[in-house]
Amino acid sequence: MSQPGRRASLRACQPVLASLVLSALLSFQGALAAPGGAVQAARYHEDALARLARDDVSGAIVQARNAVQQDKGLLAAHLLLGKALLRDGQAAAAEAEFEIAQRLGASMAELAQPYGTALMMFGNSEKLLARIKPDGLAASARAEVLAMRAAAYADQGDVKAAWRAIDEGKAADPRSLAPLRAEIDLALRTRDLPRARKALDAAVAMAPRDAQLLHLQGVMQQGAGKVAVALDYFAQALKVDPRLLDTMVARASLLIDLQRPDEAMPDLERAAAISQREPRVAYLKSLVFAARGDTRASRAQLEEVTRLVDALPDTFIARQPPLLMLGGLASQATGRLERARALLELYVLRMPDDPAGRKLLAGIYLSSGETARVADLLDPLLRSGEADPQVLTTLAALRMQQRRYRDAAEALERAARITGNDPGITAQMGFARLAGQQADLGLLALRSAFDKEPAQFKVAAALVTLYLRRNDVLSATTVAETLLRRLPGDAAAHNLLGAVKAAAHRPAEARSAYLKALALQPALVPARLNLARLDGAEGRLDEARQRLATLLKEEPGNGQALTEMARLETHAGRPAAALPLLEKAQALMPGDAASGLELLEVHRRLGQPGAALALAKQLERVRPDDPVVLEALGRAHMAVGEGVQARAAFAKLARMAGPDPRYLVAIGQLQLSAGAANDAGASAEKALAAKPGYLPAQVLQVEAEILAGNLPRAEALQRQLAARGSGADALRLAGDLALARQRAGEAMRHYQAAFDKAPSTALALRGFNAAFQAGEGERGVALLEGWSRRQPDAMPVQAALAEGYLRLGRLKEARSAYQALLGRDPHNAAATNNLAQVLMRLNDPGALAMAEKAVRLAPDDPNALDTLGWLQARSGALDLGLKTLREARLRAPESRELRYHLAWVLHRSGKRDEARSELAAAFGNQGDFESQAEAQTLRRELGV
Template identity: 35%
Template sequence: MTQSQKRRPQVLGLLLAALLSLAQATPDKAAKFYEDALQRYEKGDLEGATIQLKNTIQQDQKMLAAHLLLGKVLLKNGELKGAEAAFEEALKQGVNRSEVAVPLGQLYLQLGERKKLLDELTLTGMPQSIHVDILTLRGSAYAMQGNMAMASKSFAEAKQQNPNSATPLIAEAPLLLRMGEADKARAMAAKAVELAPSNAAAWYTQGVILHALQDVKGALAAQEKALAINPKQVDSRIAHASLLIGLGREKEAEKDLALLVEQKQEDPRAYYLTGLLASRKGDDAAAKTAFGAAVGLVDALPPEVIAGNEPLLMAGALSHRTLGNAEKAQFYLETLLTSNSKHYSALVLLAGVYIDKRDYNRAAPLLETALRAKPDDPQVMYLMGSLQMARKRYQLASELFEKAVAKSGTSSAVRELGFSQLSLGQDKAGMANLEKAFAAKPGDARAGVQLTMTYLAQGNNAKALQTAQSIISKDPENLTMLNFLGNIKGRTGDKRGAREAFQKILVKDPNFRPAAINLSWLDMEELRFDEARSRLSKMVVGAKDDPDVLFQLGVLELRAKRPAEAMAHLQKSDELQRTDPRAGLLMIELLAGQAQNDKALSTAKALSVKYSNLLAPQLALSRLYMAAGDANNARLTLQAATRIAEFNPAQQVQIGRMNLMAGGIDGAAYNVQKALQAQPNHLDALGLQVEVEARRGDAARVDAALKALSAAHPGSVTALMTAAHVAMSRGQFPAALTGYRAVMAKEPSTANAILITQAQIAGGDIDKALGDLDAWAKKNPKDRNALKALAQVQLQAGKTDAARKSFVQVLALEPNDPATLINYAALLQRLGDPAAVDAAEKAVKFAPGNAEATDNLGWILVQRGNVDAGLRHLREARLRNPNSGDIRFHLAYALAKSGRKVEAKDELAAASTVPNKVRPSAELEKLKKELGL
């Protein structure tokens, strides 16, 4: 039988007595009900007292004592709004305000109505006997507002009114602790106990302060004294249980929490501690229930009630974080720190929340404050190490983790030390620590996963599989880890085993998204598009708002060469997604591939704002700005990317190369500086340094940078390639060719074959270039880039028939590629082939927003005498890309042909002043002469 069931006969009896007496209401009966209510109140039977007081008021609505006591009972029972109504009714009935002032002030504090308290609760008209209480309440209200100066003043006035009262000391001692005056807080709490040795609140306050000062033994003794005076004091009972848990005396803590249940005390702090104990026992279901009860109580309270209540805010934050509700935990912690910026536990916890969310800029100052307060706290060292790891400052991170390990020796600190050592290239030490952490805690999936991946990278497939299986043996029903095992099997070449693993997961849970997505990757590799589409589509029906499944469908349709369907899925995924930019990036890539540059640019702008702290969207936006000829905005975007990359050398090099493409030489130099600051001998950073100096035109500095690169990485592809590039830029074509051939010998590729070709052409040996590139293309007949390069070189060499054949080969592999169609159409026009129009129209069809494709079609039509049709396309191309001199020249030519000489003259004049000036040609000079320019 539940407690409520046990009380039901008694409560029903009270209600029945009330109903039977209604017809015979008398002051005598009211008095009897009141006396019974008073006795119940004194015994702690708040529900019984409430019912009897309501009975009293039904008998005699004007009994002032009943209204007043009802307010006190409801206040004590946590029914704050009901208590407020009762006190207001008492005042309305004629109770002197001095009788209600103190409990009403306590009520306002609990309701968070601090301004109302300060406005209405003053000393005016109040008897001397309650001045101390009023001043103390005002001090507490000021403190909760963050006005420490006025709080201290109110407490000082209270102490002056009655130096022997413990009340202001009990309220002020925690405030002193918050202000960093620990010694004064300790002394004040001790004084309060001395003045009021029978006051449980005084002992509770002393216990709280001693606990904060890490005097656990003294804190425990103080709370036990408080409970001896008042066994039903909830705050002391919870504090006592918390201390016992910290000491590892969990069985005793359970007894404390059980007593609170017996007393029918539903307190979120107690539920949090109950959840903590359950999780330590491995009872995840009970823990989740308890944490859920804690957040249910806290979340139900009005914001103004919990705003100044630090224990409730911490209970809510801790419980929400344990349940994975980071946003709610963050809200409660930020609320707490708004009124008490020095709350150590809240500082540390909020820093952890920020780190989990990768909000490192907000985590850093919190951790710095915490380190100043407690320089030897291993938890803070651990978090600060995690922060430095995230910022790629691996040496500093490693030092912090080493200190955390020395202080605490926890397996998590050992694990993170291993991660930092791996990042520093200390593979042996890093692996040793990861193995040590995993051995100490075999269920540590984070350590196990990293070990598995490292073994895999080392080619130790057997050990990788063994470690993955070891993780699962500790939690055989963990579908995430079973999915991980399937991935490992796939990576070790066991595709059949991987497929079986994913299928087994989906038998257990048909809606387990990661396994379905991984299975679809296998399907796509084997061109089983229909199976993958069917499976993913069913998942979408069951979860229409799942951005990951929609993204996977988009990838699938791209692989299946269905771009329209792919775009529909990707758009929906991007709309729903909040943390992963992949769908948006793929949309940009798809739009750019279709030459819809305007749409690609607008999509990239939106994505860069949505993911302002991620690198990939900024780089995508910068590339599109460059494609549009907007170098200034490209460089500005790269500045934002540089801040995001911080000390990641690989990312800084990537940004630096893009800076050079956008004309940002100083920006690229800064990228080099940041990269080399993080890793002084970083290969690609040293290579980029040469390129930067070359762009600056300082030959001596180029040679010095090249010397540094070759000394640090002699014989490397990067060193050979960079030296060849320098020789090429200096017109030393034989040396450049030798360098490129050395690179090709080490890393054969189409890109390197093209470099050799360029050096040969520059050296005047175009026939040799054609022969070598043709041989490479024949060796790699499905390499589209090789065929495209061959076609271009053939055009350059005047081998138009050969170029035509090469373009046909490319289009057989990529029939809808706009860039190839544009070049092919231009070639056909050059050959006088009427099919040029069809090819140009196809290019526009597959890239409807592409200015180059539109210009190409318009120019071919004009050259073929269809000026009116061509003019329409050329006007559109000019509007899409007004910075292209060639487009404006083509438009001027068409306008002149149409007799619009004035407009043609304006366009032709602009063609030579826009950023991408018109290329010189005989036709250009002829038109200039015709228009008088």
């Protein structure tokens, strides 16, 4: 019941609403008399909304801030505040509010356009590309986002990606101007004037009096040398929008070029009044004053340029060649040569073919006595072939800091050749190759260095890790034993051998190695942690706890010990107790994979997908090539419905995979779960190439063909499996094929036959789902009841069984099932929310308290918020209900049921226009809509 569309219908509760209202008001006065701050916050938000609608931007900002001050978790107020700040030109402050809204769970459909606009106002293209995605958005919003992404790609220098984004935007919404504007801009940047004109013509045909398009027509005419026509277009643009700053600047610049500086000044004064943070205006004013002979006023304007440029974020300036040039010119003119040099070096990097930038920079270098003609003084030495090993290793260290790992490796390779393959330099080269995603070359270099000097512990540890990742236990053991022979008295070497033995599933030998390490060095933390892990794996939980407690008493800030203690809590079924331990570990060790992955699992168990995704992204930034982190990132994307990003993570994982057929099939199953049929099929083929006839890979092949819709091919492969006597697998796939052909009854029979051959939870659940699709829900419930008696600890079965009772209207049994489920998993937010709905339908006054608990467990879950808001509103607390439902709607605007609930509450709150809008959206969206009859009644009341 946690997915949209599996919610219990509320129609059945209409006859009992009156008694529910009464009992709720009598029994839950404390809950309904919610904190005054929450009610006041909701009122402030409504007032801010009304003020913004009538263009009282400053008033809207004040009231939205009041709302946030009263209730810091009020998502709607943060989003509204961001929009008001953006309209006021406060991009950085708006960005901060949008990020708070995103953390609170705002749907990207609501957030994408304003958040993207705020980011691009300061040219934050990297952040925009990372955070603003078009997936799942409506056509118009998708087109807007793709246009913004095109501009961001262009800022990054990826012109091909920019063109692709523009084409996708035009296809998403052919009526949108945003992709056409982006196309014009990019065509002008790339000097593709025919394409720019064509795009401009198309845009003008759609909106002939659009001010920005009139401005662009003026720019095009100016570029063609038609100065008078350009000035006329600029005048038309300003007539439509007198506040269009780019047009004022363009016209003033053109007038100065035409030696008419006094005519330019009115535009510059108006532009300065609109934006006091515009360096172009200050620079042009300096030219006007210089033309008048007023050197003091001209210098003052140049100093203003430097102040304004310096105030901008460096990441923004670095991508804006005009700003780099303006800042460089103004800094040079005012005697700030170091700043001028820094800006112009960046300019030359961005515009290497512009002779003006090179001349200015050469002059600055000459005046300061510097003879180097490029920013990186070591590059000429590298190209000359005369660099010695010290220069090369220094250059390599610089390149590593710049994350130019392959350049670093090439420098070290040259240094290694000069020194006769010095093992230390060769090892550095190996690490650089690994950092540059050249795993095979890195492994070869490290092995070469180790073979030449086996006493290098760091190299040995890296080799052991690499070999174990490839399941090459034999090579890992060889390295660890070789190291130990060279360092027999080294405790760390014994500990490394113990880790290899543990990975080889030889716990007794691992324990012996760890104890030897501790005999040599009793305080060695890695060996103590490894022993605790081994104790836990062997079920010696008390011994593990004692070891860790002793270690934490000695070292309270030991993040690894905190992580291991948290694992014990999780293993004992106490994820809430593990959470603070892991959060502390991550604070101590930001980006640590072990504690991070454990924390991801705890977030999953506690129903916190947003927090899990944020953490997975953080881990991936630190460990972009760690397969475990990539898998976790893909799963986290799937948990919040971001299929495209999940598929990308799994595709990268597949590219990194070696020829291990089991691992390839496991990746293929992940790709299937993310809807990447072709990728899953490719993984299956790769596994079969490594091991022909491998049954799990053949099964994966059929599953991939079914997902791709290639049913004839899937049937042929399934028949081959059946002919080979693959039994339950072939029968289960026959059921999947029948289900794909919408023959649920036939699918149920195949699943039952497969279950009879090889009973399993997965088959029981498949049969249950097929039974409900075939209209035989009772049969599906009976199947699960029988399997539940045999597997009473199978939690997915218990959850499905509870849902089955609810779908069949067997409410008392559903209540018992959910209560039993929560008795074993009290932090199951979905089950808590479903129980709240069951109680509501049973007219049980405990419904409201249960809904409140569901929201405490999953404060970002729109289903839980919807249930709580609906109960609050129908119980008479309209202000609270409205606040809660607004929060839910921002997280799941596609839910028709939710929007009907919000429309109902808005109507009862006297907000009829907004209610009409929400109800229209409820009837316009696609998806399940169980309260359609009640919504039709409301529709007639509102006249929608």
